[in-house]
Amino acid sequence: MELSAFFAQCPEAAVAFSGGADSAYLLYEAARHARRVGAYYVKSVFQPAFELADARRLARALGVTLRVLELDVLAVPCVRDNPPDRCYHCKRAIFSAIAAAAEEDGFPVLLDGTNASDDAADRPGMRALAERSVRSPLRECGLDKEEIRRRSRAAGLFTWEKPAYACLATRIPAGGALTAEKLAAVEAAEAYLASLGFSDFRVRAADGHARLQLRAEQFPLLLARRGEILDRLRRDYQTVSLDLEARA
Numbered sequence: 001m002e003l004s005a006f007f008a009q010c011p012e013a014a015v016a017f018s019g020g021a022d023s024a025y026l027l028y029e030a031a032r033h034a035r036r037v038g039a040y041y042v043k044s045v046f047q048p049a050f051e052l053a054d055a056r057r058l059a060r061a062l063g064v065t066l067r068v069l070e071l072d073v074l075a076v077p078c079v080r081d082n083p084p085d086r087c088y089h090c091k092r093a094i095f096s097a098i099a100a101a102a103e104e105d106g107f108p109v110l111l112d113g114t115n116a117s118d119d120a121a122d123r124p125g126m127r128a129l130a131e132r133s134v135r136s137p138l139r140e141c142g143l144d145k146e147e148i149r150r151r152s153r154a155a156g157l158f159t160w161e162k163p164a165y166a167c168l169a170t171r172i173p174a175g176g177a178l179t180a181e182k183l184a185a186v187e188a189a190e191a192y193l194a195s196l197g198f199s200d201f202r203v204r205a206a207d208g209h210a211r212l213q214l215r216a217e218q219f220p221l222l223l224a225r226r227g228e229i230l231d232r233l234r235r236d237y238q239t240v241s242l243d244l245e246a247r248a
Contacts, residue, residue, distance in 0.1 A: 006137045007033035014038050014102035016095065016112045016134070017066065018047075019055035022145070023113030024159035025152045026138055030111070031062040038105055039066045040098045044073045045183045046090070046167040048191065058159060067105070069097050074178060084174045090167075091125035095132045110134050117144040163200040173206050185236035192232050196225055200247065203233075210237040216246035 007013070007030060015030055017023045017039040030037040041055045052068065059066035071094065074080045078089035095110070102110050112129060114136035129136070138148060152160035169178055171186045182205060189203045189210060198221065202213040210233050214222060222229065222242060233240045 001141050003029045003137055003141055003143075004033045006141060010109050010111075010135070011035040012037075012107055012109070014040055014098070014105070014107035014110045016098050016110065017041050017055055017059070018113065019051040019053075019058070019159075020113065020165060021152060021157075021159045021162045022115050022138060022148055024054075024058050024157055024162075025148050025155075026111060026113045027058065027064060028062060028152070028155055028157055029137075031064050036107075037064055038102065038107060039064050040069060040101055041066060042069050042071050042094045042097055044071045044094075045180050046073055046169050048165075048168065048187045050191075051165065054159065054162070058157070067101060069101055071097050074180065079169075080178050082169070082172060082174055082176055082178050086169065086174065087125045088127050090169070091128035092131065095128055095134055099132050099134075112136055114139045115145055115148055116142050117146075171202060171204050173204075176206060189233050189236065193229070196229070197221060202247070204243075205237065208238040210240045211243050212240065213243045213245075213247050219246070 011034055013030055013034050015023065015027050015037060017027055019041065027037070027039055039055070039059050041052060043052055056066060073090055073093060076089060076093050079086055079093065099110055110132065112134050114126065114129065115138040118139065149160050168183045168186050172178055172182055186203050186205050190201070193201060193203070198214065198218055200215055201218070204211040204213060212222070230240055
């Protein structure tokens with residue numbers, strides 16, 4: 001099935017919009033083919049500020065109304081306590097909030113940007129999508145990550161080469177309780193490294209220690225800026241290390 005055919009069947013749709021490459025392309029196609037579309041972004045301590053800025057920028061460019069929903073995810077015990085299935089409980093809370101808002105706005109169907117490359121076995125959040133009857137058009141139409149990026153580039157979407165970005169909670173090992181302070185420290189560290197030119201990296205944090213996961217080609221930049229990076233990250237972490245297992 002082509003996306004145009006999907007939206008012929010679902011002409012009025014709400015899109016759960018994260019600001020990432022997949023949901024951005026889905027929103028682009030919805031804006032082209034649906035009779036009515038609305039975008040919904042959930043703002044929480046799990047999302048860095050740049051994601052909301054990107055979401056607003058793209059929605060504005062597409063002429064789609066973006067509704068920003070505030071959600072205190074840390075008020076959900078099964079999220080705050082950070083168990084191994086935290087993602088399921090978080091997605092359940094997020095999509096419950098979006099579904100309620102979309103229903104309030106009169107949308108009969110809720111869509112998300114899961115694509116054909118995503119492995120359901122590795123994504124506990126998919127269970128939450130199924131429970132809320134969320135449709136995933138990119139997956140249903142067989143579009144994988146590579147094809148989505150190709151089409152996004154052809155469409156002129158600035159998100160076409162945006163790296164995948166898992167939420168900030170993934171930087172804290174399961175079992176370690178999540179706090180706004182821990183998440184803010186990770187966001188600040190990653191924002192600082194991005195300002196130095198690093199991309200597609202992670203700052204893993206546990207017990208006062210920050211472990212940097214970088215692509216191998218960015219190791220020289222880290223060594224060149226080692227002193228200032230240590231000075232900045234030691235504001236929030238006692239120790240800082242580099243993971244020699246480079247990100248693929």
